[in-house]
Amino acid sequence: MLSGFKKFLMRGNVVELATAVVVGAAFTAIVNSFVGDVLTPLIAAIGGQPDFSALTLRLGTGEIRYGSFLNAVVSFLMVAxxxxxxxxxxxxxxxxxxAQKPEITHRACPECLSEIPRAAVRCSQCTAQVIPVH
Incomplete structure (x- = not known):
């Protein structure tokens, strides 16, 4: 019973996924720190206000707090x-x-424009003689 569980855990994709989650969590901390400690103060220095959570809109007796939504949108855009x-x-x-360049193995026949191998001396479609390309 435990040997099957051990096999499952030792499969490559499970180990890779676990590694990706751990690295992703560490990277999230780095990105959040960069956004919160570097970009947000820069926005505050340029625009004057890094936090929009106090922005609200009154409609009758109700209040729409759209500032928190703006904070989330700005934070998302900065992280992205x-x-x-x-x-x-x-x-x-x-x-x-x-990246490896794909090897070109075929070319167009000059007579009928069908696809033929580069080294062909005759087109298989129209039987025209063609000059082989090496």
Whole structure:
């Protein structure tokens, strides 16, 4: 009974998922600190107010506290921007640098424009003679 559970835990995808959760939690702390300790004070220095939670709208006897919603939207946009510019963009650039170019194995026949192998000397569709490309 426990051996099956041990096998389940030792499968690669479970270990990878657990590792990703731990790293994600640590990264969340870093991003939240960057947003709260660096970006929010910068917004306060530029705009004068980093916290919008006091903003409300009175409708009759009711009160709509839209300031907290604005705080959540601004925080989300800042976290999304940090993740995009500090994680996604560098990763895409790194991946593009080391990506293998796909090998071109076919080309278009100059007569009928059907797809033929690069080394073909005759088109299989229109039987035109073509110059092989190596």
């Amino acid at each position: 921007a940090v993740i995009y510019f500090l994680v996604v963009r560098p990763y895409e650039a790194f991946s593009a640098r080391f």
